[in-house]
Amino acid sequence: ANRIERDVVIIGAGASGLTAANALRDAGHSVVVLEARDRVGGRLWTREIDGATLEIGGQWVSPDQDALIDTLAELGLETYSRYREGDSVYVAADGTRTRFTGEIFPVAPETAAEIERLIALLDGLVAEVDPAAPWDHPRAAEYDQVSWKQWLSEQTDDVEARDNIALYIAEAMLTKPSHAFSLLQALLMAASAGSFSHLVDADFILDKRVVGGLQQVPLKLAERLGDDVILNAAVRRLEWTGGADASGADGTPIQGVVAYADGGIEVAARRAIVALPPNLFERIDFQPALPRLVQQAHQHLSLGLVIKVHAVYATPFWREQGLSGTAFSPYRIVHEAYDNSYDGDPRGTLVGFVSDQKADDVFSLPAEERKARILASLADYYGPEALSPEVYFESDWAAEEWTRGAYAASYDLGGLSRYGAHQTTPVGPIHWSCSDFAPEGYQHVDGAIRLGRTTAAAIAEQLRG
Ligand code: FAD
Secondary structure, three states: OEEEEEEEEEEOOOHHHHHHHHHHHHOOOOEEEEOOOOOOOOOOOEEEEOOEEEEOOOOOEOOOOHHHHHHHHHOOOOEEEOOOOOEEEEEOOOOOEEEEOOOOOOOOHHHHHHHHHHHHHHHHHHHOOOOOOHHHOOOHHHHOOOEHHHHHHHHOOOHHHHHHHHHHHHHHHHOOOOOOOEHHHHHHHHHHOOOHHHHHOHHHHOOEEEOOOOOHHHHHHHHHHHHHEEOOOOEEEEEEEOOOOOOOOOOOOOOEEEEEEOOOEEEEEEEEEEOOOHHHHHHOEEEOOOOHHHHHHHOOEEEOOEEEEEEEEOOOHHHHOOEEEEEEOOOOOOOEEEEOOOOOOOOEEEEEEEEHHHHHHHHOOOHHHHHHHHHHHHHHHHOHHHHOOOEEEEEOHHHOOOOOOOOOEEEOOOHHHHHHHHOOOOEOOEEEOOHHHOOOOOOOHHHHHHHHHHHHHHHHHHHHO
């Protein structure tokens, strides 16, 4: 076996693990990052597909994401704006296609008024929720018992208003059906982005992209670590000693860990950071087993499901029709789509998203039929030219062994108020860091970076003490 000794072993070379590794190294500690895949970046991945550069995973940066924006500046990375000139398109339940500008979908005036009322109501509720501790809200337990769908149906009888508001959290963010998560989970999602209004504002939430792709962030962070990032090294077993209760406070001194990875790699370290999405924690054989509360908590977290569809055309033909490329419909297979043309490529790219049960439905079809259905959905927005892209690709993260869904993890009903307060509590020498546990930037790269920084700071403090 290849035995390595370090102050800290980091499991997972995504944005979170690599941020933590760099911060610890800057604080004078030795680190090694063990990565299961043959590449770094996790849910960030830029690929060449049939001559087109596509961002398979995360790509957008919004103006409030200052941890990510700092990191981009520090790494010398530049951004460019998403194309957004012209009209957006909305398709109603009856298939009517309408062009519009602004944020509110072109619906009947009563429905538009209901949508505005619900947004204001939600902004008020969201303002009361601390994204770092939504479980501390006085009504947390109550908000966590009612599904997002149920709560919306109690607020309005206007089905179209409900469907539109539901979309911003369900299809568009948690990528789970609106009956599958709680109001509290929805409020956390919005609070972590600053407000519900921010989620409604595509120009805010999907503002900028990174020249060369957002995977440049983990690639450059990994470059700085050189040989201290080891690929093809899935950690299978983690032995740990000390502090067996979930708070690490049972009096046993924390001694350390030994991580066993593929390739005969063994790392002995004083601390470990598990920097994986929480649905993968249980792929590691923890010895001894994690405390009961932690084992329970991890079983209540799951990833959503979304297909990110890329279609590249000879020209961005929609722009000639005065369309921005932005399109929405809670009633179509592709519930949202955007102009995603790559910086410097004269061709036009559309990106569309197919979420939760709609993704199950299309995945049950043969690939050619799935493609035809998805392109037909794009044609509902942009016209028949959308049917014939030069390049077509579906990002299928649920089929990736080391991710298993997209975009990120959320709790089932009642899970957030029951377990959330413990989710980042270290277990003895083991710390947790991922976008899925982030307060601000929850589910986003910004959150992955934030948690990477705070986790590293907590460990540096302990190692100093
Ligand atoms: P990950 O990136 O998942 O990193 C975890 C790493 O651990 C992976 O490299 C994995 O291979 C590795 N690993 C797993 N198990 C083991 C093991 N046993 N041993 C060793 N290594 C292991 N965010 C945005 O900010 N903007 C967006 O526009 C955006 N769009 C998205 C679109 C898609 C399709 C997806 C999938 C995500 C998107 N996100 C977006 C979310 C964002 O990509 C993630 O929140 C973020 O990249 C997660 O970083 P992380 O480090 O927490 O986890």
